[in-house]
Amino acid sequence: MSNIDAELARLIAPGRVHRRLYTDPAIFELEMERIFGAAWIYVGHESQIKKPGDYFATRMGRKPVVVVRDDEGTVRVIHNQCAHRGAMVVATDKGNAAEFTCCYHGWTYHLDGRVKAVPLNHGYPQGFDPRDPKIGMLPVPRVKSYRGFIFASGASDGPSLEDSLGHMTTSLDDMIDRAPDGEIEVAGGVFKHAYDGNWKVYFENLCDAAHPLFTHRSSIDAALEQSDEAHSDGSGEIAIRQMRQNGAPYSFWESQVGIWTYPNGHSYLGDYHDDSKLVAALKDPVFRRYIAALERKKGKVEAKRILEVRRWNSNIYPNVSLMSQFQQLRVVYPIAVNRTVVHAYSFRLKGAPDQILRNAVSFANVVNGTGSLVLTDDLEIYHRLDMGMSSEGCEWLQIGRGYQSDVPDAHGGRRGKNSTSEVYIRNMLDAWLALMTKGQAAPVRAAS
Amino acid sequence: MAKRRKPKAKPRVPTRRPVLVARHRAASRAGEALDLARCERFLLHEARLLDDGNFDDWLALFTPDAWYWVPSEPDQDNPHDTVSLIYDDRRLLETRVRRLASPRIYSQEPRSRTSRIVSNVSIEDSGNSACTVRSKFLMIEYRRDSQRLFAGTAFHRLVQADGGILIASKRVNLVNCDEPLDGIVVPF
Numbered sequence: 001m002s003n004i005d006a007e008l009a010r011l012i013a014p015g016r017v018h019r020r021l022y023t024d025p026a027i028f029e030l031e032m033e034r035i036f037g038a039a040w041i042y043v044g045h046e047s048q049i050k051k052p053g054d055y056f057a058t059r060m061g062r063k064p065v066v067v068v069r070d071d072e073g074t075v076r077v078i079h080n081q082c083a084h085r086g087a088m089v090v091a092t093d094k095g096n097a098a099e100f101t102c103c104y105h106g107w108t109y110h111l112d113g114r115v116k117a118v119p120l121n122h123g124y125p126q127g128f129d130p131r132d133p134k135i136g137m138l139p140v141p142r143v144k145s146y147r148g149f150i151f152a153s154g155a156s157d158g159p160s161l162e163d164s165l166g167h168m169t170t171s172l173d174d175m176i177d178r179a180p181d182g183e184i185e186v187a188g189g190v191f192k193h194a195y196d197g198n199w200k201v202y203f204e205n206l207c208d209a210a211h212p213l214f215t216h217r218s219s220i221d222a223a224l225e226q227s228d229e230a231h232s233d234g235s236g237e238i239a240i241r242q243m244r245q246n247g248a249p250y251s252f253w254e255s256q257v258g259i260w261t262y263p264n265g266h267s268y269l270g271d272y273h274d275d276s277k278l279v280a281a282l283k284d285p286v287f288r289r290y291i292a293a294l295e296r297k298k299g300k301v302e303a304k305r306i307l308e309v310r311r312w313n314s315n316i317y318p319n320v321s322l323m324s325q326f327q328q329l330r331v332v333y334p335i336a337v338n339r340t341v342v343h344a345y346s347f348r349l350k351g352a353p354d355q356i357l358r359n360a361v362s363f364a365n366v367v368n369g370t371g372s373l374v375l376t377d378d379l380e381i382y383h384r385l386d387m388g389m390s391s392e393g394c395e396w397l398q399i400g401r402g403y404q405s406d407v408p409d410a411h412g413g414r415r416g417k418n419s420t421s422e423v424y425i426r427n428m429l430d431a432w433l434a435l436m437t438k439g440q441a442a443p444v445r446a447a448s
Numbered sequence: 449m450a451k452r453r454k455p456k457a458k459p460r461v462p463t464r465r466p467v468l469v470a471r472h473r474a475a476s477r478a479g480e481a482l483d484l485a486r487c488e489r490f491l492l493h494e495a496r497l498l499d500d501g502n503f504d505d506w507l508a509l510f511t512p513d514a515w516y517w518v519p520s521e522p523d524q525d526n527p528h529d530t531v532s533l534i535y536d537d538r539r540l541l542e543t544r545v546r547r548l549a550s551p552r553i554y555s556q557e558p559r560s561r562t563s564r565i566v567s568n569v570s571i572e573d574s575g576n577s578a579c580t581v582r583s584k585f586l587m588i589e590y591r592r593d594s595q596r597l598f599a600g601t602a603f604h605r606l607v608q609a610d611g612g613i614l615i616a617s618k619r620v621n622l623v624n625c626d627e628p629l630d631g632i633v634v635p636f
Contacts, residue, residue: 189520189530192628218550219543226543231513235528236540243543341628346531357529364531371518371534373547376631380555 001440004030009441012429015400019389021432022198028337035318035435036061037154040164042320042331043067043077045345046148047185048094053111056094059333060152065140066090066100067150070111077140077152078113089137100137113137147176148184167411168266171314174324177306180293180351184327188346188361193370197382199334202342203428205378206313206321206330207269209253210401210420212246215381219373220247238359239366243374250420257312257419260409265317265431267424271310271325286355293351315424317431326363327356338386344368399425482608487581488569490606490613495564495585498635506635507545511607511614516541518620518636533625533632544635553633560591560634566602577608578616585620587636598636599623 001009008027011018021027041060044067048056055068057080064080066089082089082102089102089109099116100109108116115130129135142153144161149172151161162169176184195202205211213220223243232240258270295303314322321330327347335341346360366372389397402421409415416423433441480486497506510516517527518534527535536544547553568584580603587598600623605616620636 187529189524191520191531192626194628194630196630215554218547218553221550221552222543222547225546226539228539230539230542231537232539233515233537235535236537236543239540240543344531361528361531365535369531369533370520370629371532371632373540373544376555376633377553379631380557 001437005437005440008436009433012433013396015398015403015426016396017399017425017429018395019397021429022200022385023337023389025337028198028334030436032061032334034438035432036334037063038158039155039318039435040142040144040151040153040161041318042316043150043152045184045186045329045347046075046145046150047347049075051096053096053098054094055090055097055111057090057092060140060154061334063154064088065152066137068097068111074112075143075145075150076112077143077150078137079140081137082107083115083135083137084118109137113139146172164264165316166264166266167262167413168268168314168316170309171268171311171316171322171324174306174309174311174314175322175327175329175347177309178294178324178327178352179349180290180297181349182297183350184347185350186345187348187357188364191344191364191368191370192341193344193368193375193379194335194339194341195379195382196338197340197386198337199332199340200428200432201382201385202332202340203315203318203321204425205381206315207259207267207424209257209259209269210250211381213248213250213253215377216243216246216374218377219243222373223247234358235362235365238362239373242363242366246374254418254420259416259419259421259424260413261415261424261427262409262411262413263431265428266315266413267317267427268314269312269424270419271312286353286359290349290352290356293353297351317428318435323367326367327360328364328368330368340382399429480611482574482577482579482606482613484569484571486613487571487579487604487606488566491566491569491581491583491602491604494615495566499562499564501548501559503545503548503635507541509613509615510538510541510618511609511616512538514538514541514614514616514618516618516635518622518625518632520625522621522625533622533629534635548633555631555633558592560589562590562634563588572603578606580605585636589634596630600625600636602636 011021043058043060043065044056049067049069052069052071052073055066057064057066059065066078066080068076068078070076080088080090082104084102084105084107087102087104089100099111106119110116113136115136118130140152140154141156144151146161146165146169176182220243223240224247226240259267261267291303294306298306311324319332327349329345329347331343333341344364346364348357366374369375399422402416402418402423405417406414406421406423407417414423414427494506494509515538516534516536517532520531520533524530548556565586566583570582572580572582583602585600585602589596589598601621603619606613607616
């Protein structure tokens, strides 16, 4: 084990993590190489590129890439970089193209990134050949979709996507299965929110059942006091129900939610809505129509099975989180050690009533919205974590809640005996250490 | 949140205030036309309430079925099929304003200070007792050692009510609505 691997391993201890993981720019640089440059990174959904030539620009870690469907219909992920002088080629967020052209000297590229033409193609040194596979908008080494969810890896070899996802494929299935027609598509726009803080704290908050009652107190109180007589077109009603539900007592969060973790840093939180309070409550007429459509297409038994999957946030380490019941998907983009951007998407369930997407949009506004009454307090916490961690007071941060009581799970993971166990943070840090040291550091130092 | 040494009692949850009374109404004279000068005065009054943090008074400017909308996309068609930086029907707007008064709104600890300039006011369409007013605004928000600048176009649907003016709807188009933004807590 190299010196740096050994040093990284010393930053994680049973039930504790050193604050440097969140504040050290050198560690961040290493994360960009060893995690975002190697692990399977979610890059987008196939519904965003339905036709040949459809593309969108995004990033893997900090590297700009283009996700494109080529003329044969194959999904490609190529570096958004001209082979000539290195300029970013695709400058629009999304569109449809027959080829890509660099605006500097006019080098053009096929949709799969191969060089198509080089203007003034003379006088280069002997051996310069634009057909050289090392010259082009080069492909990211591995690209693989799981039922429409596109992942890419900067490493030429390593575990397959399905091995890496493991049991979490069931959370991706859950997103899709809820569509009566068995298909989903990105719809309803996108939120892009940002905060001055480390990317890991966002992920570590998504399964945190212990924070809503405290962090979200202002919106809980304001929602509890809200008169239901005031006019609503339906969207405010969904938001206010969600905020009230955040006010469930600690006893509820402790025992009735559930937290599950799986190898490679993945986790999911159980649902914390009982049916009478769930936004898609069973007595809601729109939801009843939706259930009827689901039953028509899938049969009663399968529809019941689908609706009984009760997961809240499913987190696929290191950069994507899903929420199937309201068709949400969040992607985390690290910008700097203390700056992070998150994109939040909604999906349309094909074959469901139009109002189901509208409910997802209303839900997105309150849970993932830049101006949300809830999220803004989370963003404040992420910034305070960054400011607080810059202090040398406590070098070690406590992630030990539930350490003594977590139990094995039937699918090869571990779950918290109580839903407020920090097992999901310890599990992410195990994955972090394995990726950062390429498996060299002794595993499970953080796990219970 | 800095804990007080001797909390006297649990933080008081702000009580709901009557929201339907437009306070500036008394200052308006009945029968006055809804002309440009009057609309402009109204917008300046609204901006002042917001800068002063008088959010309850600001809420009182809205009709009982009003909505307040900050789209997430330029030229966004409607607030129902696409997400919005803020989309509040009347009920959620009341909750938003109540939360702003909460002692435990951590995203406002410390509080923002804002300064707004409202200009380029024009009346887009008008009837007897209602009109749509377009205006430009600049808003500086200062909070915790940093300052940010917002700019955009506002569309107010204003209605006459008992000689006063109320907001039936307000749409705020930010020039950077699709930029990755830090949290937005103080309304525009």
